[in-house]
Every structure is written in C-alpha cells, then in structure tokens.
Amino acid sequence: MQAASTQYKDHMKSKDRLRNQTYIRVTIGLINQEAQASAYIPSHENYAYYSSFKRPLENYEVQELYATCDQDYTPVDGSMYFLPRTRADVVLNQGIVSKELMGPVEIRFPIQHDIKGLTLEFGKAFPVDFIVESDNNTVEITGNTVGHFVTEEIFTGATFLRFTPSRMANGQSRFRIHKITMGIGIYFDNQQILSATKKEHISPIMEELPTIDFNLSVNNKDRAFDIENEESSVNFLEIGQGITVLYGQELDDGSVEWLPGAKVQLKEWSADDEEMSFSASDRFDYMDGTYHKGLYRPDGISLYDLALDVLSDARIDSRTYWIDSYLKSVKVVNPMPVVAHKEALQLIANAGRCILYQDREGNIFLKSSFIPAMEASSNNETYFSHAGSVLDKSPKMPYAMTTQNYTSVTPTRYFLPRQEEGVIYLNTGYVSEAVAGSDGSFAFNPTIEINLEASFKCFGLNLEFGSNNPLEMVFHAYQDGELAEDYTVTDLTATKVISHEFEEFDRLILEFTKGYPNNRIVLNNITFGDRTDYVFEYGHELTKTPKGTQLTKVRDLQIIRTLYNQAGENKELAKEIIVVTATDNRYTFYFTNPAYDLSCALTTPEGGQTATIIDSSNYFATVEVIGVTGTVEVSVSGREYTTAKTKVSRQLNPTGSMETWENPLISDVVHAANIADWIGDYLKSDRQYDLQYRGEPRIDANDIVFLENKYVPDLLLRVYEHTLKFNGALSGTIKARRDMSNVAAAKD
CATH class of the missing domain: 3.55.50 (Phage tail protein beta-alpha-beta fold)
Structure with a gap:
C-alpha cells in the first residue's frame, strides 16, 4: 500500500463530509510530474497585472488574447479583446507576462528536482535569443524561430528556472510564457481527461503473470490530436513510450497531496472528433x-x-x-x-x-511473500535473560529483582537462583544487563537485534513489557545491510501497540535510549504482523454490499518434483546446411529436449576447416566455423537427459478436489514441501470477495485490508485484483481472497 500522510488518510476516511477535489495527471514522455505539480511563480509584482500565475503551470491553453501596445503585437482585425483596467476584471488566461519590456520570468520549486528537458509555449511574440538559468546549468538559445519551443537540456538539482530574453521576434515586446512543461512529451490533467482506468492483478502464488492495464480517454473536440494533423503532438507518440500517472487529493487545508499512480508503456492510441483514447500496459508485456x-x-x-x-x-x-x-x-x-x-x-x-x-x-x-522466520538475540542481556524467546508469544515467568519499585509481594514472582553452572532458569523474555540511572539514561543503551529469513513489510507491532516499562526507544530498520529507517517512540506503556508503517526490513534493532529510573529493561514479547490500517466499512467506504463466494475446497495438493538423469546415449541432435561469410561465421542450433556432452562436426570437412562450440546450454549450441566461405553442413551431437516425476502431497481438507502443481525447477523434497505449505495455505483460504468502493489510489494489488463483517471481527482479505476508475471523481472495485495465514490480525 502506498505511503501517505496522516492528513491524507484522515481526509479520505472522513465519514462526516464529501471528499475534496481529486486530481489526475498523465504524462506521455519524460515529464517530471512532481516538479510540475509543485512549481510556482514568486514575486508577482514583477509581472503585468493581467498575468496568470497558475494556469501556465497547469496545462491550460491560451486561446484568446488581450490587445497591448507591444511592438507589432496587436492586429486591427477584431481577434483581440480590450485590456481591462484592473486585475479584478481580468478573465482571459494570458500566461505569464513580464512587467517590463523583455523582462525575465522566474519559476521556483520548494525542493530540488532533476528536469530532463523543457517544453514551452511562447505564443506569437516569441523570443529569438534568450537564456535559461538554473542552479547548476545555464543554457543560451540563439536564433529561435518558433513559438513552440522544446529543449532536451538537463537541469539537475534545480530549485529555480529563470528565462531572460535579449531579442524578441516582434521587437520591443513583453516576454510571455503561455504554458510550460517540465520535460518533453504530452501532458494531460483534469482539464482534458474524460476518464482513466487502472487495473492491477497479482496472483499471491504466481499462478499467472502480474498485469497492469491502463486506459485513458481525453477530450479531442478541438481536434488537437487528429492523426492527420502534422503539427499535432500525437505524432510524438511511439509504441512502448513511457506513461506516468499521478493522483492528487485536495486536503482540508487546501493543499494537494500527490501520490504516484503507475509507470506503464504505451500500447496503442486512436482518435475521433470527440475524444482520443490511449491504452498502456506493464513492462512484462514487452x-x-x-x-x-x-x-x-x-x-x-x-x-x-x-x-x-x-x-x-x-x-x-x-x-x-x-x-x-x-x-x-x-x-x-x-x-x-x-x-x-x-x-x-x-x-x-x-x-x-x-x-x-x-x-x-x-x-x-x-x-x-510469506511471513519469514525470525530470530532475536542480544549481546547485553543479563545471565537469566532469554532474548530469543521474545518472539515465541509464550507467557513469561518474572523473577523478583532488587531494582527500584519493581517487585510486588505477590505469589506470581519467583525467587531468582544464584548464577551457577547448570542452573536452568525460567522463561523470562529479555532482561537487560544494564540498569538505568536515576535519570533513566544508560552508559551503553541496551539493544535487541531481530534477524529475518527474508525481508518483511510491517504495519506496526505489539510490545509487552514487564513492570516499569522503559520511557523511550528507537527502532533501527535495515534492508540488505543499509539503514532503511530510524523510528523513535516516547510514549511507551506496559503493553504498547506501535501503529507505524515501517519501511521494509530484514533486520530490526530495538535500542532502548531511556529506561525507568534505576530499573533494567524487561521485554516479554514482540508480536509482528503483516498489519494494515485500511478497513472497508459498510455505509461509508463500500458503495455496495460485498459479494462473497465459497470456492471449491481442495482435499489434497500434490507438488510434482522433476528429477533429471544422465542416462541417454550419444546421438545426433541437429544437422543443418548453413551459409558462412567472412563477417558471419557463427550459427546457433536450438534443441527441443535438454541435452549435455555436446560436440559438433562438419559433415565433409576439407583441409583447415573446423567447427567449434563456443557457447552452449542444455537447449542450444553456438558453433563457430573456421576456414569456410559459402555453404557447409554442420551437425551437433550429444546426450539427452531423461526425467522422472515424483510427488509431495499435503492434505488440506477432509473432502474436496485434488490439485496438482508443477514447477519444472523443483526437484528437492524439502523444497517441494515448503512450496506445498505455501500454496496449501493459500488454497485453504477458499472464500473470495468482490467489493465496490469509493476508490483509493493508495491500494495496490497484493495489499491486505480489513473488511467489516458481522460474524468475523477483523476479517482479513488479500487483494489480488484492483481496478481504480476516474471520471472527475474516484471509484474502485476489488477482488480479494480471505487471508487465513498466521498473520497477526490486529487493527490499528
């Protein structure tokens, strides 16, 4: 699920009012949408009072012009309008217009952006010679002859772009930018988009390939995208060209939070006099x-x-x-x-x-795509501590300790044995060797390290402390040896739910930076779960009651193991007459069945003529022929592997059908058993749900979500297909399967 701010989540989940305006931006080509969305014009007093400061950055066209006294600018043919005296009366979009003749125009960004190319519409009064400046690059343009200007210059680490003309096409004229795009390509937003649909599908067990299909329809009533129009930007399009989708949501404070939607590749496009349609798909399609x-x-x-x-x-x-x-x-x-x-x-x-x-x-x-095995350890635990047991969820047996205000006089406390060889201690969880000072600080902060079999995405966790819980701790999440995140928690309690969306990690270090004064750190249990804070609720998120389907039960699952044997006799695998030239003396033979011990030979070699295998696998051999020009017959010989099939079975239900699963890579019995458990857990979750809801750009295929249910509290679903539609507002449909794996089903 895509990360978003708390303000965004609160707004999208609000039950008291309608959502604010939703936005969408679609780029075909190389356009920095983040830079486009955050760009602004500072110092409005430096520009003509009839300037537009947002529309040039938001893809609006300048369609009608005001007459001004610039040199050779205003024709006397009724095509222009009289200029209003005050800004309050300005209604026509004029773009950005400098206050002084040939004055500069500056655009700023709140953070640095890498901008690969620029597309500008200057209109009829375009600059012939001008300079484009940014933080790290200055580009001088001379001899420009068009109002539609494109440059492929790269502006790295840019916080501003400043355009300064030195010569205008019409002489003494104000400098105008009708529209600017941060990149090269075609750019659509709410003004042009009629509808957009993104459909994602991911099988949790890779039963089929993942897919992303995106369809876009834009307004073409002015025939700007007529395929016969040589000046149309439609001529820029190519199959496989990148398409970037960005969703935006207006929040309660009036700001817009933008979320990446998808990056797909153009498949086809068509246009009529009403609209133009585009379709795109994921990288796997190519x-x-x-x-x-x-x-x-x-x-x-x-x-x-x-x-x-x-x-x-x-x-x-x-x-x-x-x-x-x-x-x-x-x-x-x-x-x-x-x-x-x-x-x-x-x-x-x-x-x-x-x-x-x-x-x-x-x-x-x-x-x-499974909950990985985890191991906990610590190099600073006391002699009766068991750091590894904090993950086993078992009840812990607390010893009485002499730390300040820790031990109550109840039968639930045990006397601590002396530290002697061979003594077996009770299951205590983690107890630090270090004792906090009177201010709660440590000379060396106690830590627990948790290493995972595979990387894990965690939407929070539960901590269960002993008496006198610590006051502050830091989570250090690592992925492939690199620090992914530091997260500090200060409001700890005896049982603490950490409702935080952690970055993906394969190692987690819990560092206790402040303890209870004059006490050790005592941590009994840590509970992880592939948690989520997203809930589909009746009457609010859902626009129609869910449709549940009971799928056919599977009685037995059989995983096929494929075993290869080297028992075949040497034989001719392929023979062909090939043409050899001085520049092309190699040929590749392909085999239907896997083969080994490969060799090659010329059928009728002459003196100095040889054939050698220079590259091969079990399915091909590339032969290089020396000393031959013209046609020659080459044969490849070898042995073919024989294969045998065997099965590993797992019973899932007392009744139902039998399913067989074959992956040709699997041969080892332990490997097959792991796959059987993984697929079996999925097949046991034999209930499917179809949902229609308000639409949420955060959701991805393979996300887990909660569904409000009368009979099962915190019913957990795994999304395998998500369709998000936009037609001025959002709506969505979801296909999901009940998730009954050993996931901690706790709702934030």
Missing part, C-alpha cells in the same frame, strides 16, 4: 524474448543468481529491478525450460515463494 540458457547444475544455483541471469539475458537495466536477497538461500539444480523471459521470472518467483510485480515507479520486484 518481455517476450525467449530464454534458452537453461542448464542442469549438479551443485545448484541460487534463485537469486538465476533471476540475475534471466534479467541480464532480457537486457533489463540493473537499476530498474530489485531481487530479494532471501533468494540467495534457495538453490535449484534443474535447468530453466525454454520460455519467455517474463515466464522464467514467474517460475523463479513461484519456486522462491515470492511475488513478481512492477512497482509504481516501473521497477521490477521479486519479493518474498
């Missing part, structure tokens, strides 16, 4: 190349390295994907079959109990 490099590895290869090889073979930029480091611990020996790159990633995700998806920035993620 990853249709074939992976032939499958290789049987007796010593195994980690799914992490296998995923790297697939992504490298697909020529995916390493800066645009992230692979869970947990996959380094999962090894397979079987070769990847000949499949499309996207299907290879799907097989890896399933074999690693992961989900494959594209995030809102267009990056590919392979992320674990």
